[in-house]
Amino acid sequence: MATENPILKPLLSGNHKASSKIVTDMMSESVPVKEIYERVLKPALYEVGELWEQNKISVATEHLASAIVESLMNEIYLQLRTSKKPEKTAVVTCLENEHHQIGARMVSDIFELNGWNVYFLGANTPQNDLLNYIRMVKPQLVAISLSIYFHLPTLESTLNQISSEFPKLQVLIGGQAFLRGALKILSNYPGITYLPDLNAIENFLIQYKHGL
Amino acid sequence: MDYKYLAETAGKIPAADKNAVNEYREKSEYLIAGINKSMSERHDLKELIGENNLAMMKDNHANHVRFIHSILKNPNAEVLTDTVLWVFRAYQNHGFAANYWAAQLNSWFHILKRELSPESYRQIIPLYEWMQVNIPLFEKLSNKTTEPGLSNH
Numbered sequence: 182m183a184t185e186n187p188i189l190k191p192l193l194s195g196n197h198k199a200s201s202k203i204v205t206d207m208m209s210e211s212v213p214v215k216e217i218y219e220r221v222l223k224p225a226l227y228e229v230g231e232l233w234e235q236n237k238i239s240v241a242t243e244h245l246a247s248a249i250v251e252s253l254m255n256e257i258y259l260q261l262r263t264s265k266k267p268e269k270t271a272v273v274t275c276l277e278n279e280h281h282q283i284g285a286r287m288v289s290d291i292f293e294l295n296g297w298n299v300y301f302l303g304a305n306t307p308q309n310d311l312l313n314y315i316r317m318v319k320p321q322l323v324a325i326s327l328s329i330y331f332h333l334p335t336l337e338s339t340l341n342q343i344s345s346e347f348p349k350l351q352v353l354i355g356g357q358a359f360l361r362g363a364l365k366i367l368s369n370y371p372g373i374t375y376l377p378d379l380n381a382i383e384n385f386l387i388q389y390k391h392g393l
Numbered sequence: 394m395d396y397k398y399l400a401e402t403a404g405k406i407p408a409a410d411k412n413a414v415n416e417y418r419e420k421s422e423y424l425i426a427g428i429n430k431s432m433s434e435r436h437d438l439k440e441l442i443g444e445n446n447l448a449m450m451k452d453n454h455a456n457h458v459r460f461i462h463s464i465l466k467n468p469n470a471e472v473l474t475d476t477v478l479w480v481f482r483a484y485q486n487h488g489f490a491a492n493y494w495a496a497q498l499n500s501w502f503h504i505l506k507r508e509l510s511p512e513s514y515r516q517i518i519p520l521y522e523w524m525q526v527n528i529p530l531f532e533k534l535s536n537k538t539t540e541p542g543l544s545n546h
């Protein structure tokens with residue numbers, strides 16, 4: 182399914198300028214950030230993953246593409262303007278040893294765009310540090326991203342600790358690990374919500390605002 | 394059909410008890426060091442993994458132990474089948490030979506026997522036996538599903 186995603190070529194050839202132009206053009210046409218993420222950047226990265234898997238590109242090219250995407254997100258971030266004063270606080274994080282952080286960053290930006298104050302802890306956050314951080318900033322919500330299935334035991338131990346210490350804290354989880362069956366463990370954690378993508382997150386936040 | 398067979402038989406692998414799963418996790422560093430050593434010492438290593446793939450092989454061994462621990466703790470037939478297929482596909486695309494899987498699994502049997510208590514070995518080995526007897530099927534299926542879009546990510 183070779184999609185005609187115009188950003189793929191410049192990402193693979195390391196052409197930061199051309200990649201940036203595609204994104205800034207979309208911004209100036211008022212395409213919502215969520216759409217740029219869901220329709221352009223995410224599919225391009227998924228395709229990069231396929232190409233790596235098939236040995237059509239090297240690890241170096243994969244790193245290059247994801248580094249450019251992160252810098253495009255920095256550019257986008259600078260333009261995120263919300264007039265709303267944040268009322269609620271969220272912590273967005275990846276688990277210990279989880280190095281895929283771009284999805285979590287996108288989630289974090291969507292929270293900010295919806296008027297939240299967000300602490301984005303990024304990749305590979307040790308469990309104890311996450312817990313300490315929650316104690317410190319007392320968020321209304323924690324969002325945890327998981328791409329690799331073998332981090333499931335870490336997710337479980339984190340969820341166990343969170344639900345025993347902060348039973349009222351709203352927890353969201355998401356990421357590609359759940360496309361592969363990891364959702365089964367959620368039956369053990371009735372209070373925890375899985376959401377597949379940014380559209381679902383935005384809907385969730387709208388409902389949340391109206392008292393869920 | 395073949396996929397269904399794999400997922401069904403994966404669902405029948407007896408679950409290992411908590412002690413065995415914990416012992417597997419506690420010894421994971423020894424297990425990884427053991428498999429790296431035994432594979433690296435092979436004279437036919439280049440034929441098995443291709444050129445310049447030593448780091449990738451070691452990555453695979455470390456990920457293998459993390460993944461198997463995860464599956465022992467939360468058995469999930471579909472995830473197990475999909476992931477083994479993904480590993481076959483991704484590594485063979487990168488120059489690993491089909492024989493690498495048999496060689497690797499043979500080494501696992503020795504290392505697990507050496508490192509684990511007899512009871513934990515007995516509990517965990519059915520999962521490895523399942524992977525070993527199904528190598529030909531994994532081989533066949535992973536070669537079929539290389540088109541993007543079919544590979545689940």
Ligand code: B12
Binds near residue numbers: 251378
């Ligand atoms: C870039 C990349 C990397 C980079 C990450 C850099 C970074 N700064 O993040 C690096 C080089 C570190 C990396 C490493 C590895 N990677 Co990698 N990587 C990728 C790649 C190409 C893109 C990831 C990405 O950013 N996707 C785009 C984001 C936006 O998508 P997303 O994460 O799914 O997020 C969306 C949703 O899931 C959701 N979401 C995400 N998080 C959350 C959280 C919440 C709360 C909610 C509600 C929603 C949500 O919202 C997002 C927007 O829709 C993928 C390919 C792919 N299919 O994604 C492979 C991929 C994920 N990697 C893979 C692998 C195997 C690895 C390694 C194990 C390789 C190795 N042998 O070492 C290591 C593991 C490292 C580790 N311990 O974590 C495989 C996983 C396969 C599998 N069976 O699980 C993939 C699929 C590649 C492939 N096709 O084979 N990788």
